[in-house]
Amino acid sequence: MNARQTEIINLLLLSYVPIHLRQFEMQFGVSGRTIRNDIAEINEILEENHFPRIHSDRRKGFSLSLDREEKSKLQEFIGLKLDEEYLTREERVLDLLVEIAFSTSPVYLYAKEEEYGVSKSTIDEDMRVLRSLLRDYSVKIVSQPKLGVLLSGQESSIRIMLYSLISNHLSKAENKMKQSKVLFKHFAQKVKQLNQLFEEVFESRVDKLYQLNYILFTLIWILRVRKGEHIEIRELPIGELEEDGLSKQFVERVAMNFKLKEREIEKDYIFRMLQSFNLQKLSSxxxxxxxxxxxxxxxxxxxxxxxxxxxxxxxxxxxxxxxxxxxxxxxxxxxxxxxxxxxxxxxxxxxxxxxxxxxxxxxxxxxxxxxxxxxxxxxxxxxxxxxxxxxxKESSYYYKTVVVCHYGIATSQLLAQTLIEFFNVEIVAILNSSEVGVIEKLDADIVFSTIELEDVTKPVLVVNSVLDENTKQQIRQFLELNQPRRRLVSNRQDYTEMLREVLTIFEKNQSVDGEVYTDLETIFKKYRLDINPREVQPMIQDILMDQNIQITSEEMDWKDSIRFAAKPLLDEEAITEHYIDEMIRTVEKYGPYIVLAPHMALAHARPEDGAKKLGLSLSIFKCPVSFGESKEQQVSVMFCLSAIDSFSHLNIMKSLVNLIRATNKIEELSKARDIQSAKTILLQD
Structure with missing residues (x-):
């Protein structure tokens, strides 16, 4: 099965109504006979593998009727049987961008047609989409007979554009290169080399997300320099260049490894841009x-x-x-x-x-x-x-919608996807102007059309195929006007709220610790329920145990007070001795930054400094501890936080921020003389 035949199946799977032969002819730029031959071959393969055949109706066109299970199996089958890996439009656009931006050989569109197994009209539409993306960055695409297709614009803008679009695609792949066919094909080996160089230079632990973005920008620089595209002096970021030995060492190692002979201005540029990631100060x-x-x-x-x-x-x-x-x-x-x-x-x-x-x-x-x-x-x-x-998208209501467009199937699908992105709609069918009669037979609430429609009883809004802000406002008003037609969502797949309710039941009857959370999450995963772990986090009352609340009348200096506040966490092995040393060292280096509000401090260090598990302690000093000369820096209430990552403690942080705003609570806490009183003051609304 070739790439065109695979795309034919994909189009039929996506369409709720039959597709006319002429639409396939326009899509692939081939004759009707070629399309019929393709479908005959597809039907042989479908029959051999026990799938329903593509049905042909001379008046209506071609259709493929499958239930959900059959559709899923066919999609899986296609993925396993492709002679060449099929690329979606989004993937083709990305592949075109990467090739045009980084290839040291000329890129010709006719060669890409053959590579992708698609028609000239399909490539033309891909390029239209790509030009639209680049327009926002003041970058254009030009074509020259001997040089092929090129990017035109300020080199600094081109690099920012590449970083923005590629990092956006990476985020859709959950920041995993191997989940993107295009990026893995072009970048995997080079990213592996850069990761190795990075870890040799930056020995201290760095957040993987920052490392990935640091390396991505470096890779873009390498490939553009190799292509012979250079920054002009007027494009350099404004500001003095600070000394950064590790970044300098990294760039020199990169230049040597990739055999680059970059100009001084390029060194200046990449130093400045990599410093914007500033990995050393990120750990501040x-x-x-x-x-x-x-x-x-x-x-x-x-x-x-x-x-x-x-x-x-x-x-x-x-x-x-x-x-x-x-x-x-x-x-x-x-x-x-x-x-x-x-x-x-x-x-x-x-x-x-x-x-x-x-x-x-x-x-x-x-x-x-x-x-x-x-x-x-x-x-x-x-x-x-x-x-x-x-x-x-998660709103409780949605509209079943028909899209009518006379510009062709590609433009129709673009309009449909834009509607889905911005509004609560489900696309029932995408029709052309000759198929309007089908609308009355469809289970749909409203219709969006690029042309005026007659004899349609359902509410119709005529829109442009590309939605601007004025059109979006018209759509909002149109939806509001037709609220009685909207439908209630009854089958959402995100059970995060359900998990929260389960946790609430547990919390009414017993203390819920991290182990209980983990067990519940495991159960939900077992039954394939979609849980976002970042949205289910312990509250302050779950993590602040009685044994972690201390009240003392002892006089002590600020260093001893941090050691005192940290002791319960050290005893339960939530932190190491190094974590305590690091808390003290950072106050010595940065000053009393841990004093967040008058008379209240939050002692903490970075997760990588020795935090072994999430933990919180509270210490109340009858004799205030001096962190500075001002009255507000005389601390009576000190929390000590152990956080193992950047998100698991966010509910605790939110509670502490609320406490900072309620200065009367800090004053009340400072006067608490037993554990129960302290908990009552802290946890009351």
Whole structure:
């Protein structure tokens, strides 16, 4: 079975209505006889393997009627039997981009047609999609007879575009190169080499996500330099270059390993860009704490201003924003801020979120101690818009929808996918203008069409095939007007809320520790229930045991107070001695940053400094401990936190942030003289 035959099956599997012969002719740029021969061969293979045949109707076209199990088996069968691995449109577009950007040989589209096994019209549509993606980055595609297809634009913009689009594709593959056919084919071996060099240079533990992005940007630099594309001096990031021995050593090792003879300006460029990841300062305990508090405040503020329930996905959003803020803090520290080619589109599409972000901007600038440009704010908005899209998809209501488009099947599918992305719709059928009569027979609530329709009794909205913000607003009004037609979702697959309810039942009857959480999660996985572990985390009352609450009248200095507060965690082997030493060392280095509110401190170090499991202790000092000269730095209440990663303790952090705001609670805690009183004050609403 060749690639065209495989795509024919895929199109039939995706379509709810028969597909006319002429649509296949237009899609693949071949004759009707060729299509009929293909379908005859497909039917032989289907029969041999006990699948239903493709049905042919001279008037309606070709159809493939399968139940869910048959469809799943056929898709699996296709995957195993391909002579050449089939690429989806999204994968072809990515492959084209990678080839055009990095190939040292000319790239010709007619050769890609043959490689993919698709028609000229299919490649033309792929290129239209690619040009649309690049337009946002002020990058164009040009074609020259002897040089093939090339990227045109500022080299710095091209590299940022490549980093943005490739990292976005990686995120869809859950940041695993092997889950992306295209990236694995082009980059796997080189990424393996870079990982080895990276780990030889940066011996200390670094978050794998940061390592991947650091290496990705390095790889883009290597491949563009090899292609002979270079940065101009006017494109260098603004700011003085700081001395960074490890990054310098890494780049030199990379240049030697990949046999690069880069110009001084390229060295300057890659040093500046890699410093924006600033791996050494990423481990700063100050950033780690301050930025987590900033993230909690930001989510709450944006939710209050927009009335969008971002807290429903708070833990997912917290982790994404926290990762982003660390990189942003590092860039700002190195006097680098990135221009955002999507800024205007983000402001236009997510005006309310962006306006709320600009109001919160001063708080971000206060923490980062630098002015933040709107381009960077727009990057932050993307995280909220992603969650907004998820919330929309998970809404309790949806509409069954028909799409009618006279531009062809590719444009119809693009319109359908855009509707699915932004609105709560399920596409029942994608029709062309000659198939309008089918609409009345379909189980559909509303119709979106690119042309005026007659004799259709269902509500119809005429839209452009490419949705702009004005059209989206019209669609929102159209859906609101037709609310009585919407349907209740009854078969959601995410059982996270169900797990929370189970945990609530347990918590009413007994203490729930980490082992119980793990056992419950295992049970849910056994029965194939979809659980997001980042959204099911212990609360402060689950982790703060009675034996971890201490009240003392002893006078001590700040170092001894940290050792005292950490002792319960050390005794239960939640932390090591090194963790305690690191807590003290960072206060010596950065000052009393652990004093988060008047008279309250949170002692902690990085997870890699000796945290063995999640733990929390509370110490109350009858004789306040001095962390500085000011009155507020006389600490009576100290928590000690052991966190093993960046997300499992976020519910605890949220509780502590609430405590910081309620200064009266800190005062009440400082006066508690027994464990039960302390727990009552801490846990009361």
């Amino acid at each position: 305990t100050v950033n780690w704490l301050q930025l987590q508090i900033l993230v909690v405040d930001l989510i709450r503020f944006i939710e209050q201003r927009t009335s969008i329930p971002f807290s429903h996905k708070e833990n997912t959003l917290q982790q994404a924003l926290f990762n982003h803020f660390i990189a942003l803090a590092s860039r700002v520290n190195n006097h680098i801020q990135l221009t955002n080619p999507l800024k205007e589109k983000i402001i236009e599409n997510y005006t309310e979120i962006f306006e709320a972000m600009t109001v919160f901007k001063s708080r971000i600038e206060e923490v980062l101690e630098s002015e933040i440009i709107d381009d960077e704010l727009a990057f932050l908005c993307i995280h909220f818009s992603t969650i907004l899209s998820q919330l929309n």
